[in-house]
Amino acid sequence: MVAEYRIDDLARAAGTSVRNVRVYQDRELLPPPVRRGRTAIYSDAHLARLRLILAMLERGYAFAQIKEMLDAWQAGHSLADVLGLEEATGAAWSHEQPAIVRMADLVRMFGAQVTPATIRRALELHVLERHGAHFVAPSPKLLEAGRELVTLGVPLAEALRLAAELQTETDRITALLVGMVRQYVLDPKGPDWLPSGDELPHYADVISRLHPLVMSALSAAVDRSAQRVIPQMMGDRLIAMVEKARRRDGAEPGA
Template identity: 30%
Template sequence: MVQSDVEQPSMLRIDELAQQVGMPSRTIRFYNTQGLLPPPVMKGRTAYYTQEHFVVLGIIRELKEHQNLSLEAIKRLLEVRDQQGDVQMHMALKQRHLKSLTVGGTQVHLAQEELARQGEVTVARINELVELGLLFPFEGEQDEQLFTGDDVLLLQLYRHLEELGLPLALPSLIRFQLKQLTRSEVAAYEQHLLPRWREEGLALEQQTERFEEVMALSDTLISLLHRKLLYQG
């Protein structure tokens, strides 16, 4: 005998969904009113929720609690996901993080002392990380070492890894392996992309936009493959 939609585990009432996701029913109702969730499936006067609602609630929790995004920002990312898929949503999220490291679209430049203050570390620690190739200074107009917002983020990542008990040897190894990978990436770009862009007559600005899009895709690919390979053991 074929079960009805209501009898299938994938069709849940709001209290059942709330129990599965570990979230109050009133919160789910609030997300509904804010347009963050797809409309529920109505069977008479009863609303039922599907696996898609379960997935979206998980995304909302991740973006809100771990990425510290506002509900408005989450709504925009979910709209991207709905229209273009998960990959484009992850790309949009990555681009958002990159923009957060700039002011008015301009990369922030930090002197060594300011980096130490923002990263809550000593200047000696910064020098150590520079020697290990784990921070990326460049020379300013007065031959002083300057850093960017990326270096602030790197300091935070290194600190969190060490707090979890992992040594700096791990980031150093990752850096070494990524250095080899980027050489292959650059060769692939030069062989396959640049000739095509030139044939299309793309201006330099357009080529830069295409390159950033490819970078975002590559970063997402690396992140997903890394996770899959790590859990495979």
């Protein structure tokens, strides 16, 4: 399903302002939206292009330089291929569909631990995002993991602290992996290198393969880690519980 955004949703998703989105449109860096009556509708391709513009601005490129590079890519290849590269750099990164979460849902999941302080912290961590009168969970799986921890007896505030640490560590590891691809695949060609029209599909393919590569590597590493760490940290408690059960049943420990 193709995501659709109004201008305020687009700006929020990219981490910029509505005013900036309009400026980029005026400078012809961002394609015009589709019109449905009086409503402007943006797509994942717009979000990808916007993220690419923001990344270029952060690296110090001027508007004119950004437009020149985008025009050069577009002249060397079809618009579909250019948007394909843009989507590879951002639009298709999330494989989870965000879920609307109402206050009643949060109370059902976390009970009395839903307080202004825990909601504020969840918003700071982007575990939740505010959309009108409701919230949106960008990652329902992450929210469900938090619910499971709280159900087991972990305080919600501690679960949120863990979410912050997980984000920091996964960002660091992801940056290491992606940095290796950039170092050995893209950067040897020079910091100002840009692919030609004929090269564009290949490098779009390289970038598009990063998300599944990161997911596969992290998933495998976490699985192996869980197999090692869970027995190490919980084994003594399990043995103690088994021995207590044996004593209760009249058996000798170690028999």
